[in-house]
Amino acid sequence: xxxxxxxxxxxxxxxxxxxxxxxxxxxxxxxxxxxxxxxxxxxxxxxxxxxxxxxxxxxxxxxxxxxxxxxxxxxxxxxxxxxxxxxxxxxxxxxxxxxxxxxxxxxxxxxxxxxxxxxxxxxxxxxxxxxxxxxxxxxxxxxxxxxxxxxxxxxxxxxxxxxxxxxxxxxxxxxxxxxxxxxxxxxxxxxxxxxxxxxxxxxxxxxxxxxxxxxxxxxxxxxxxxxxxxxxxxxxxxxxxxxxxxxxxxxxxxxxxxxxxxxx
Ligand code: SF4
Numbered sequence: 001x002x003x004x005x006x007x008x009x010x011x012x013x014x015x016x017x018x019x020x021x022x023x024x025x026x027x028x029x030x031x032x033x034x035x036x037x038x039x040x041x042x043x044x045x046x047x048x049x050x051x052x053x054x055x056x057x058x059x060x061x062x063x064x065x066x067x068x069x070x071x072x073x074x075x076x077x078x079x080x081x082x083x084x085x086x087x088x089x090x091x092x093x094x095x096x097x098x099x100x101x102x103x104x105x106x107x108x109x110x111x112x113x114x115x116x117x118x119x120x121x122x123x124x125x126x127x128x129x130x131x132x133x134x135x136x137x138x139x140x141x142x143x144x145x146x147x148x149x150x151x152x153x154x155x156x157x158x159x160x161x162x163x164x165x166x167x168x169x170x171x172x173x174x175x176x177x178x179x180x181x182x183x184x185x186x187x188x189x190x191x192x193x194x195x196x197x198x199x200x201x202x203x204x205x206x207x208x209x210x211x212x213x214x215x216x217x218x219x220x221x222x223x224x225x226x227x228x229x230x231x232x233x234x235x236x237x238x239x240x241x242x243x244x245x246x247x248x249x250x251x252x253x254x255x256x257x258x259x260x261x262x263x264x
């Protein structure tokens with residue numbers, strides 16, 4: 001068996017506890033307007049042009065993004081930093097794209113990691129059939145779970161898909177007693193209105209075992225990438241939230257007893 005891997009980051013400290021290797025699988029059924037990795041979405045290798053600057057010169061290099069690997073090859077890469085995981089309480093995070101798009105490959109990788117006693121995390125949009133979550137629930141020590149919008153129609157307009165499956169899978173994981181950290185990409189004017197914040201609060205009140213929230217404030221870092229890839233940038237004119245506003249939103253959630261972190 002082989003799966004399509006988009007990228008790997010070693011020594012990552014934002015994708016779960018401790019020092020981690022993050023493995024990005026390629027392919028995602030969503031089209032979030034603010035996506036920072038549009039090149040991770042297509043389920044095939046693709047050629048992109050990278051621009052490197054050397055003093056006043058621009059060097060353009062064509063690169064192929066995405067390579068097919070076996071689960072055993074992924075494990076070999078992941079094990080290179082085992083000493084750092086052990087020292088720091090870290091492990092391996094599988095991200096995307098949407099990693100559950102390649103669920104059979106994901107199951108194999110997670111099984112190999114668990115057999116080695118390595119802490120596993122899966123970073124997901126939640127948009128996958130419930131049976132896919134059933135397959136990985138016990139192999140995953142931590143879910144980093146996106147909550148983009150509580151209203152399904154708005155969710156669809158912002159991401160291209162409805163949120164019914166996302167909310168269903170979130171409830172499922174919490175009820176199964178799995179550890180879930182909710183990640184809320186906070187996008188001014190799109191999902192930081194009163195109605196959405198209240199709906200999020202109500203969800204946390206309903207799922208009392210869900211007590212960790214990471215707020216990921218929007219930043220416009222990907223704008224140049226959209227230009228280079230000649231993709232429509234749907235975030236033109238959207239500004240980053242002020243620190244003050246992010247703090248106020250964080251305080252609201254802290255006040256209902258959540259452990260809130262700003263940033264990944
Ligand atoms: S789920 Fe992630 S990878 Fe997929 S479109 Fe949204 S931000 Fe991009």
